[in-house]
Amino acid sequence: MASFGKEFTTEMERIERFYPNKQAMLLPALHAAQAERGWISDSTMQDIADYLSIPKTRVKEVATFYHMFHLKPVGKYNLQFCNNIACWLRGSEELIHHAEKKCGIQMGETTPDGNFTISEVECLGSCGTAPVCQINDDYHENFDVQALDKVLGEMK
Amino acid sequence: MPNIVVDGVQVEFKPGEKIIDVAARAKNVIPRYCYHEGLSIVAQCRMCLVEIEGQKKLVTACSTPCTDGMKVNTTTDRVKKSVAGVQEFLLANHPLDCPICDQAGECSLQENSYKHGNEDTRFDFFRRTYIDVDMGPSIKKNMNRCIHCTRCIRYCDEVGQIHEMIAEQRGNNTAIVTIDDKPLQTAYAGGLADVCPVGSLTTKDFRFKKRVWYLKTAASICDGCSQGCNITVSHDAGLIYRLEPRENQEVNKWWMCDEGRYGFHHVHSPSRVMSPTDLRTSEMKSLNWSEASNAARELLKSARSIGLLVAADATLEEVVALKKSFPQAEFFSFSIGVDKSEDDKATDHLLRRKDKSPNLRGLEEAGFKPFSSFDPKNFDLCVFVSAGKVRLPYGIAKLAKKSIGMGLFFKEELTGLNLVLPACSTYEKAGTFVNQQGKKQCFAAAVQPVGMSRPLENILSALSDGARKVG
Known part of the structure; x- marks a missing residue:
């Protein structure tokens, strides 16, 4: 068992008093673990289960339920395109194709250099500024091909 | 005693009882999948929706407690339409393999399809498919047939008291699995086949042995230990095919262990001495x-x-x-x-x-x-x-x-x-x-x-x- 870093443990200790029991801390624990390790591997699930003293099954059902937890390693920049109706009507499909061409990968894949991942997510709750792309934790609203090119250029 | 009226029939209830149980006493069996008397209530299958006079929305009969004078309707057009809709959704991915499914004849999905479903399907797309998986010595899983009622998950939690079955992923991709595909640990795994309303979890012991409509039943007592669990023996032409628990709140509730469930093979053992x-x-x-x-x-x-x-x-x-x-x-x-x-x-x-x-x-x-x-x-x-x-x-x-x-x-x-x-x-x-x-x-x-x-x-x-x- 690999133990978590100091950031994880201080965060857990900080929030513990807000939760009725350790199991309730599962979501923040998953977020903190993902922030530390980049993705939620099988052994990370076990580590979280050990840390919170709950069965690993409880971790797995939650981790697989939410798309924001990556069960495979993702690139340094994770381009998460919303493809629900508002974004789709405002041209998200075109954006996705452009990103795929530009990075030379398909939806759900990661570039060989480990820089970019393209993924599709459900509604990001920002329909008023569609189309939206969430890159790691940042929203890019009213997105278009030029903006995408610019962002991708800056990131390389 | 307070009363409720279910489809015009007055039924008494004890405070705290749910509509689904009270209606069942009046021989009005409201269709259900996720609800089981012995398990906690989650009200997620939406099959037991009923209309209560004076309430705008349909409510789930399994989770709504009775109140005095409540008038419940289970046969209005709104209820029928809703139930038929749930049924249609469940059948969207369900394979039409009843002829080779062991549950056929005692399948809730099949029965409700006859009673409440549409004759036809409008679903023209690919159905999700999985391969059959062994879940330890007792149970075989066919994920294609699963309707995600989660009874098995709650059964493992509450009866087996080991949290070993989970719903992985979500939505259309939901799959019932044990963690890392480990075999089931519980000594009560056979009960999963009882609580599963469809043919998704079946016991390996009974699988493909007999069509259930040929079976006759007898009320018996398990002779495996001093608990004396009440059981039903299913048999045909002098052969015993399976034992199932029979409800007795004072002894075994709804359950029995695997040891008892499969403890009948000695009866037909070829090495048994059959003549003086x-x-x-x-x-x-x-x-x-x-x-x-x-x-x-x-x-x-x-x-x-x-x-x-x-x-x-x-x-x-x-x-x-x-x-x-x-x-x-x-x-x-x-x-x-x-x-x-x-x-x-x-x-x-x-x-x-x-x-x-x-x-x-x-x-x-x-x-x-x-x-x-x-x-x-x-x-x-x-x-x-x-x-x-x-x-x-x-x-x-x-x-x-x-x-x-x-x-x-x-x-x-x-x-x-x-x-x-x-x-x-x-x-x-x-x-x-x-x-x-x-x-x-x-x-x-x-x-x-x-x-x-x-x-x-x-x-x-x-x-x-x-x-x-x-x-």
């Missing part, structure tokens, strides 16, 4: 019943002291018959796990007991002494009675001067016996057991005695009355 057998000479000789009675009488006549060792799965009726037939004899009981019933204790959180016999208390109440005080050398003749699943200590007959075996014996157990008179196993006879709580429980015979086996009472009365033929 004379072992006095070096070669085994099968006898007919009148020869056998004569042989037994010969053995009994020469004996001045008789000791009986009775396995504690003899029924109270058999005990009475034995006492009557051997008024001078000494009686000893034998059970596996414990010597006396006071040593008996629970071996897990739910049902299983240390005493692996169903009627030790009954035998003790009849004055039987414990096995520890039994010495076969003290008697001219020992009678070993094995009336069910409990196996007598191997080779004990060798210590006896002369011995008769009555009941259920296997060919490999005959060393030392002089004569074997085959009698019935638990599922071939009717009778009464006293369980660990001291509760007397009667059960009915499920199948006819196998081979030439006869009820023990008949064998005994033929011994005491030479004129009367056995059987």
